[in-house]
Amino acid sequence: MNIAVAGLGLIGGSLALALRPSHRVRAFDISEAARDAARAVGIDTVDRLDDLLPSDVVIVATPLAAVVTTLAALCDRAGATVLLDVGSLRAAVAALAETAPAAARIVGMHPMAGAATAGFASARADLFRGRPFLIVPTARSDAAAMAVAGTVARDAGGSATVCSAEVHDRAMAFLLSAPLAVASALAVTGAAVGPLLPLAGPGFRDTTRLAGTPLDLAEQLLTANPGHVVAALAALRTALQEIESAVADRDRDAVRKLLAQAAEVRGRLDS
Amino acid sequence: MNIAVAGLGLIGGSLALALRPSHRVRAFDISEAARDAARAVGIDTVDRLDDLLPSDVVIVATPLAAVVTTLAALCDRAGATVLLDVGSLRAAVAALAETAPAAARIVGMHPMAGAATAGFASARADLFRGRPFLIVPTARSDAAAMAVAGTVARDAGGSATVCSAEVHDRAMAFLLSAPLAVASALAVTGAAVGPLLPLAGPGFRDTTRLAGTPLDLAEQLLTANPGHVVAALAALRTALQEIESAVADRDRDAVRKLLAQAAEVRGRLDS
Numbered sequence: 001m002n003i004a005v006a007g008l009g010l011i012g013g014s015l016a017l018a019l020r021p022s023h024r025v026r027a028f029d030i031s032e033a034a035r036d037a038a039r040a041v042g043i044d045t046v047d048r049l050d051d052l053l054p055s056d057v058v059i060v061a062t063p064l065a066a067v068v069t070t071l072a073a074l075c076d077r078a079g080a081t082v083l084l085d086v087g088s089l090r091a092a093v094a095a096l097a098e099t100a101p102a103a104a105r106i107v108g109m110h111p112m113a114g115a116a117t118a119g120f121a122s123a124r125a126d127l128f129r130g131r132p133f134l135i136v137p138t139a140r141s142d143a144a145a146m147a148v149a150g151t152v153a154r155d156a157g158g159s160a161t162v163c164s165a166e167v168h169d170r171a172m173a174f175l176l177s178a179p180l181a182v183a184s185a186l187a188v189t190g191a192a193v194g195p196l197l198p199l200a201g202p203g204f205r206d207t208t209r210l211a212g213t214p215l216d217l218a219e220q221l222l223t224a225n226p227g228h229v230v231a232a233l234a235a236l237r238t239a240l241q242e243i244e245s246a247v248a249d250r251d252r253d254a255v256r257k258l259l260a261q262a263a264e265v266r267g268r269l270d271s
Numbered sequence: 272m273n274i275a276v277a278g279l280g281l282i283g284g285s286l287a288l289a290l291r292p293s294h295r296v297r298a299f300d301i302s303e304a305a306r307d308a309a310r311a312v313g314i315d316t317v318d319r320l321d322d323l324l325p326s327d328v329v330i331v332a333t334p335l336a337a338v339v340t341t342l343a344a345l346c347d348r349a350g351a352t353v354l355l356d357v358g359s360l361r362a363a364v365a366a367l368a369e370t371a372p373a374a375a376r377i378v379g380m381h382p383m384a385g386a387a388t389a390g391f392a393s394a395r396a397d398l399f400r401g402r403p404f405l406i407v408p409t410a411r412s413d414a415a416a417m418a419v420a421g422t423v424a425r426d427a428g429g430s431a432t433v434c435s436a437e438v439h440d441r442a443m444a445f446l447l448s449a450p451l452a453v454a455s456a457l458a459v460t461g462a463a464v465g466p467l468l469p470l471a472g473p474g475f476r477d478t479t480r481l482a483g484t485p486l487d488l489a490e491q492l493l494t495a496n497p498g499h500v501v502a503a504l505a506a507l508r509t510a511l512q513e514i515e516s517a518v519a520d521r522d523r524d525a526v527r528k529l530l531a532q533a534a535e536v537r538g539r540l541d542s
């Protein structure tokens with residue numbers, strides 16, 4: 001296929017690198033430095049977003065806050081081109097699709113992959129190896145467009161799982177937003193130990209790592225999906241309160257039972 | 272010095288390996304397999320706890336639940352031997368010291384180091400390189416015993432920081448118990464996404480890693496220090512509630528302010 005990538009950060013850059021052995025890939029980034037870096041490793045780049053059309057697929061891999069405006073800018077001229085976006089929240093894209101031209105084809109394709117560092121410099125062809133992509137239909141998805149999304153996910157090295165925008169965004173509230181919120185709450189609370197804070201071992205460091213998420217992304221993850229996020233945080237506070245009550249009651253059996261339940265759930269993840 | 276180590280797990284084993292270039296080291300473990308493993312790498316072992324005496328120092332590095340009974344067993348026969356324990360909670364040792372023989376010398380020496388894996392097989396001589404040891408006096412500590420603890424910490428590759436049992440245990444509630452509790456609460460809550468749970472990315476995985484803490488240790492970390500732990504968990508719930516309220520109010524400025532505060536605290540840690 002002719003695949004175009006808009007946005008050459010970690011995800012977009014890695015997709016360009018992963019897809020070029022099997023497809024014709026062209027890419028754009030608003031940053032000239034990012035375009036130069038991509039060209040330096042042999043990726044074909046264009047200097048304007050519009051120059052990505054026509055293509056079979058345009059993958060929108062901008063920062064989350066720019067996804068909807070980028071899709072909107074492409075939508076009117078896209079014709080039969082399938083627009084995929086890798087954004088981690090679906091509600092805003094779902095709303096855009098409702099009012100998009102009838103001929104537009106828009107599908108969400110959210111890879112569950114990432115790294116601690118951002119930008120094209122961190123991009124790598126194997127970032128998606130074995131990782132799931134959540135393929136999320138919109139009001140402007142058809143079977144052919146869904147199939148294209150699945151092909152792109154697999155050709156990038158991953159697997160494709162289909163779910164609704166509602167199921168996706170609820171899951172992300174639990175899997176992305178809630179960890180960010182607890183990591184941030186724990187970091188803020190840790191300030192209470194004052195000069196002893198730097199003594200924190202790997203447990204505290206791992207558990208608070210997400211508190212260092214870039215501020216714009218962190219804000220989006222908490223505020224772009226407020227209904228599901230508030231529900232997830234309320235569930236989390238309830239779980240934490242249960243542990244606190246068991247400790248306050250000196251009820252070792254209850255503490256142990258809660259810990260065993262948590263270990264069982266954690267054990268379902270491979271690492 | 273003649274240094275004896277009781278308990279050849281990750282910490283005790285690593286101390287034996289780290290200290291033997293500069294001291295005469297002998298070690299004991301209740302597990303014959305652990306003693307064999309230590310002997311296989313050239314550590315001098317004895318077959319009974321009592322055989323560790325006389326020594327200049329005995330380092331008690333048993334599982335947390337056995338620290339007090341091991342110290343008590345050594346206390347009566349220890350004479351001038353300095354007893355150091357590496358336990359991560361001080362209140363129970365402080366209580367023991369109050370009633371120990373007047374001649375006993377007991378000092379806490381808690382290394383802020385660890386690893387995701389346990390046991391002598393994971394022990395390594397450089398585990399403590401650059402890591403702080405908290406040196407905590409008891410009612411049976413004197414200047415000479417405190418100095419011995421400092422020497423052992425430094426000769427193991429670390430640095431020595433002195434604090435009271437009260438300051439130590441409060442800090443551990445924030446730095447060890449609270450992360451365990453939030454990791455466990457987050458894991459329990461994550462079960463809500465059902466079949467999508469395995470899609471969790473590195474953020475959720477890191478933040479819930481401590482939910483996989485061995486159950487006996489996890490129970491101790493929450494229940495052996497209940498006053499400080501309840502206070503830390505209450506502070507944590509308050510911080511989490513503030514984030515939740517800001518999200519529920521769609522107050523992006525407040526969300527951003529809380530996130531920035533968390534990032535600032537997290538930034539005080541090097542990694």
